[in-house]
Structures are given as C-alpha cells and as structure tokens.
Amino acid sequence: MNFYGLLGESLVHSHSPSLHKLIYQKVGLDAAYKLFAFPPAQLKQAMDGIRTLSINGVNVTIPYKEAVIPYLDEVGPLAKKMGAVNTIENANGKLIGHNTDYAGFGLILSRRQWEVNGKIAVILGSGGASKTVEAYLMDYGIKMIYIVSRRPERFKNTENKRYTNYEEAQSLMGDFLINTSPVGMYPNINQSPLSEKTIQQFDYLIDLVYNPSETTFLRLGRENNKQTANGLDMLVGQAVRAIEIWEKCSIGEQVTEELISEWKTKNGENL
Known part of the structure; x- marks a missing residue:
C-alpha cells in the first residue's frame, strides 16, 4: 500500500x-x-x-x-x-x-466554457494559489490582471499586471473576480473578501474555497445574478x-x- x-x-x-x-x-x-x-x-x-x-x-x-x-x-x-x-x-x-493546481484551475473554466482571452481579471490574494491562477490566465490570453494584496508594495507592476490593496480594489471593475485567499473558508463562513457593491462590478465569480460549497462571496454573486463557481x-x-x-x-x-x-x-x- x-x-x-x-x-x-x-x-x-x-x-x-x-x-x-x-x-x-x-x-x-x-x-x-x-x-x-x-x-x-x-x-x-x-x-x-x-x-x-x-x-x-x-x-x-x-x-x-x-x-x-x-x-x-x-x-x-x-x-x-x-x-x-x-x-x-x-x-x-x-x-x-x-504544481497540479494549474490543471485544476483550468478545469473550473473548461467545464463551464468560460473564455478568458481578452478579458480583465481581479485576483484576491498574492500567495501560491494566486501565482497559479495568474500563470493560467496569462497563458490563455487574459488582457489585464489586477492582483489584490495586503502588501502590494512588495511586488512590481508590469504592462498587463497591476498590484493594489483591498481598499483600492473596491473600485475595480472587470470580467472575472477570483478569490484565492482563505477568507470565507470554514469555520469563518460569514466573511467576504470584498463588498457586495464591488462584486456587482464583475460578471464571473470564482472562489477557490470549497468548504463551504457556497461562500458568502459566492452567495452575494449568485444573488446579484453573476456566474459563480467554487473550488470543487x-x-x-x-x-x-x-x-x-x-x-x-x-x-x-x-x-x-x-x-x-x-x-x-x-x-x-x-x-
């Protein structure tokens, strides 16, 4: 065995x-x-x-x-x-x-036929999972990525990648809003990394958290008629x-x- x-x-x-x-x-x-x-x-x-x-x-x-x-x-x-x-x-x-997270993240998009080419994405979190999501989006033609970090000054901006903090992120708009942070994970299930008002400014919400199956972040998205997917x-x-x-x-x-x-x-x- x-x-x-x-x-x-x-x-x-x-x-x-x-x-x-x-x-x-x-x-x-x-x-x-x-x-x-x-x-x-x-x-x-x-x-x-x-x-x-x-x-x-x-x-x-x-x-x-x-x-x-x-x-x-x-x-x-x-x-x-x-x-x-x-x-x-x-x-x-x-x-x-x-790294097998790369293939796993791709499965979220491919099973729903969500196209990222030419789109704008905001990634919440700047850890290992964020890097994986960023690499996948870049490989598949994302137009612009904003990465939200508690300490964005640690990172260097590029032509199609910008770092920002959570306060400034409240005003961002785009196509994909992707949570790679543990915010909202069991047992802290009532937390959301961003406000409902910010969530309304995106079309697709992905939360890599899978426990609970519907985080507060995704529930707010669903209630605002957004396309949502968890990390399953x-x-x-x-x-x-x-x-x-x-x-x-x-x-x-x-x-x-x-x-x-x-x-x-x-x-x-x-x-």
Whole structure:
C-alpha cells in the first residue's frame, strides 16, 4: 500500500482524505491518505519526515506552497515557472515538487466554457494559489490582471499586471473576480473578501474555497445574478493529476467527471 498525505498549517477544513479515498476506490488503487497539520517552525522536520517515513507523496496547502521549495531536491518546470508547489513526489528519497493546481484551475473554466482571452481579471490574494491562477490566465490570453494584496508594495507592476490593496480594489471593475485567499473558508463562513457593491462590478465569480460549497462571496454573486463557481473542480482536478504523478498512471476525463458528480451527490454540492 502506498501512503500519501496533505501538508498544511490548519486542515480542519480539508475534504482531501475523503476525496482521495473516493478516487482510489474508483480507479482501483491500494493507497491511504492522511492529514499532516503543523506550525511553520516545523516545516523542515515535516519535510525530513517524508523521507524518513517513506511517505510516497504529499499535497501542500496554505501556507507552505512557496515555503517548501528550498527543501526540495528538484522542482518541475511548471512549479518552477509559478514559484509554487502543491504536490511533492518522493522518488526513492528524492523529493520532487510539482504544481497540479494549474490543471485544476483550468478545469473550473473548461467545464463551464468560460473564455478568458481578452478579458480583465481581479485576483484576491498574492500567495501560491494566486501565482497559479495568474500563470493560467496569462497563458490563455487574459488582457489585464489586477492582483489584490495586503502588501502590494512588495511586488512590481508590469504592462498587463497591476498590484493594489483591498481598499483600492473596491473600485475595480472587470470580467472575472477570483478569490484565492482563505477568507470565507470554514469555520469563518460569514466573511467576504470584498463588498457586495464591488462584486456587482464583475460578471464571473470564482472562489477557490470549497468548504463551504457556497461562500458568502459566492452567495452575494449568485444573488446579484453573476456566474459563480467554487473550488470543487480545482480540488478534484489537482488531486487526480497528483495521483497520476505519484502512481505513474493516467486517469481519463470521464472518470474526473464522474468523481465531480459523485462528490456533489455525496456532499450536497449546489455549484
């Protein structure tokens, strides 16, 4: 049996063990998946533990997607491009970093046939998930990206990318409004990163949070007749791609569609 897990600081919100169990059952894999929550000061010990305990691979979530990189032996080209790792492969003690969030985010858009080419997007948050979303949008022809950060002065603006703070973001307008921050995640379900007035200035709302299935952010969007999507497709898509890397296998699109459908049925998803 192969053994996998999830690294993060606070994992009370995570559905990953249940999701991975469902995938393993569906594709006939003999594997187990556990949660590994720990404070930032213990990151090095956690990374050493992957080798010591012969854990076959792990996913990585907030706040370690960037912080794990110095502890890796190798970083794949996609993860290197984005500066963010969400999947680590243990190849006989050699830790290799990958990014499967890219494919997962793309699944949100492709399943709904939402076109980003020539559009304007605002990304809330400037961490590892934000970098992944930014890279995908750039690759698929986004016209302009505004990235909202608590400390925008840390970053450099470019011709089609601007950094701003949350106060100034209230006046932004565009096509896509994408929350990559943990604001609104369980248990703080009554929070929204931006006001309803700002939400009204966009056509599509995406929240990478998947627990709850409809955040306050998305509820405000729905009530204002916006197109909305939560992070479930990304969760499933990145998990499937991670398993393909770990198990050296291929999981078809139809299986992914079935997984999303079964997960919604099982958990009462409404998005």
